[in-house]
Amino acid sequence: MELAEAKLKFIEAWGKLGSEWGINRTMAQVHALLMISPEALTTEEVMAELSISRGNANMTLRDLIDWGLVEKQHKTGERKEFFYAEKDVWTIARRVAEERKKRELTPIIKILDQLGAVEGDAKDPAYKTFKTTVTDINKLANNVNKTLDTMLKAEENWFFGSILKVFK
Amino acid sequence: MELAEAKLKFIEAWGKLGSEWGINRTMAQVHALLMISPEALTTEEVMAELSISRGNANMTLRDLIDWGLVEKQHKTGERKEFFYAEKDVWTIARRVAEERKKRELTPIIKILDQLGAVEGDAKDPAYKTFKTTVTDINKLANNVNKTLDTMLKAEENWFFGSILKVFK
DNA sequence: CTTTATTTTCATTTTTTTTTGAAAGTTTAA
DNA sequence: TTAAACTTTCAAAAAAAAATGAAAATAAAG
Numbered sequence: 155m156e157l158a159e160a161k162l163k164f165i166e167a168w169g170k171l172g173s174e175w176g177i178n179r180t181m182a183q184v185h186a187l188l189m190i191s192p193e194a195l196t197t198e199e200v201m202a203e204l205s206i207s208r209g210n211a212n213m214t215l216r217d218l219i220d221w222g223l224v225e226k227q228h229k230t231g232e233r234k235e236f237f238y239a240e241k242d243v244w245t246i247a248r249r250v251a252e253e254r255k256k257r258e259l260t261p262i263i264k265i266l267d268q269l270g271a272v273e274g275d276a277k278d279p280a281y282k283t284f285k286t287t288v289t290d291i292n293k294l295a296n297n298v299n300k301t302l303d304t305m306l307k308a309e310e311n312w313f314f315g316s317i318l319k320v321f322k
Numbered sequence: 323m324e325l326a327e328a329k330l331k332f333i334e335a336w337g338k339l340g341s342e343w344g345i346n347r348t349m350a351q352v353h354a355l356l357m358i359s360p361e362a363l364t365t366e367e368v369m370a371e372l373s374i375s376r377g378n379a380n381m382t383l384r385d386l387i388d389w390g391l392v393e394k395q396h397k398t399g400e401r402k403e404f405f406y407a408e409k410d411v412w413t414i415a416r417r418v419a420e421e422r423k424k425r426e427l428t429p430i431i432k433i434l435d436q437l438g439a440v441e442g443d444a445k446d447p448a449y450k451t452f453k454t455t456v457t458d459i460n461k462l463a464n465n466v467n468k469t470l471d472t473m474l475k476a477e478e479n480w481f482f483g484s485i486l487k488v489f490k
Numbered sequence: 491c492t493t494t495a496t497t498t499t500c501a502t503t504t505t506t507t508t509t510t511g512a513a514a515g516t517t518t519a520a
Numbered sequence: 521t522t523a524a525a526c527t528t529t530c531a532a533a534a535a536a537a538a539a540t541g542a543a544a545a546t547a548a549a550g
Contacts, residue, residue: 160440176344192447243458272328279360290411
């Protein structure tokens with residue numbers, strides 16, 4: 155396969171995967187494009203490569219910066235801004251985990267805590283089932299939370315090395 | 323908080339979480355409703371509780387069955403079908419992991435394998451960056467794959483018990 | 491069979507999400 | 521200053537996703 159073709163396929167696949175996980179397809183595609191670019195790109199280049207509008211490129215790049223996956227660079231003599239993507243996959247995975255934890259896990263745990271305080275008749279099956287389900291989900295969420303905390307502090311090696319042996 | 327209010331909040335929160343993770347909001351809500359129902363519900367009941375159409379309820383319930391999260395039940399003397407949700411959170415987590423692995427992880431690994439075979443000049447930075455990025459993502463994906471395999475075979479205890487101590 | 495209850499399908503409509511592009515805003519350099 | 525280069529915003533348009541509902545299909549009962 156040619157590089158040009160492979161690039162297109164990678165961008166397409168990454169975009170699809172992103173959209174399956176609730177991430178805007180274009181954002182995932184811009185991320186893919188920058189990940190495989192050795193050099194930082196300008197907004198113009200991103201627009202041209204992916205055939206997207208200026209507004210879209212700008213907003214998407216800002217979102218990627220908010221996710222900690224892309225950084226703005228300035229080149230001396232150049233007036234334009236350049237965008238460069240983090241390329242270490244372990245760092246990428248950690249940043250994504252960190253953001254989703256903050257944006258989604260923490261809020262849902264807060265709600266589950268509130269719902270755990272529901273009042274009702276201990277003999278009512280509807281009450282019992284509700285309470286048990288919410289409590290169990292809360293426990294699981296807290297375990298995921300703790301595991302992520304550990305993971306976020308850990309070294310790359312944690313995942314690529316020893317961890318797997320523990321479960322053999 | 324009253325049970326009725328708590329139920330609504332739970333259904334709403336579960337629907338929101340689902341949509342953030344690429345799962346149709348209504349599907350997540352139907353799942354939430356069934357998880358907190360001690361008894362299996364009919365299509366009619368699901369329609370009424372969530373104010374959704376028959377077609378929507380039917381398709382959503384079928385999807386939940388495909389995900390292995392809900393089962394159809396038949397009651398003697400009753401002609402209607404009843405729907406009952408798995409309530410063990412560890413089983414739910416496993417089923418979801420299993421399905422997403424099959425639907426998303428396996429396909430992307432296949433593509434990454436193909437892209438790893440890209441031909442090019444070993445001195446071209448564009449080629450090098452592409453190759454490195456794709457290879458690294460492939461390695462990570464394979465590690466996630468292996469970890470999931472282990473997890474899927476493991477006991478509930480794996481997650482709720484010992485595992486966390488390993489990382490202390 | 492025939493009727494009736496129930497489930498499924500899918501073309502159409504509605505809603506939600508994403509994208510566009512032009513105007514407004516900002517920064518830099520002369 | 522002023523003007524050109526560049527970035528950001530956001531109302532409107534387009535596209536994508538989800539929901540509706542009535543007709544078709546299926547299944548059970550008489």
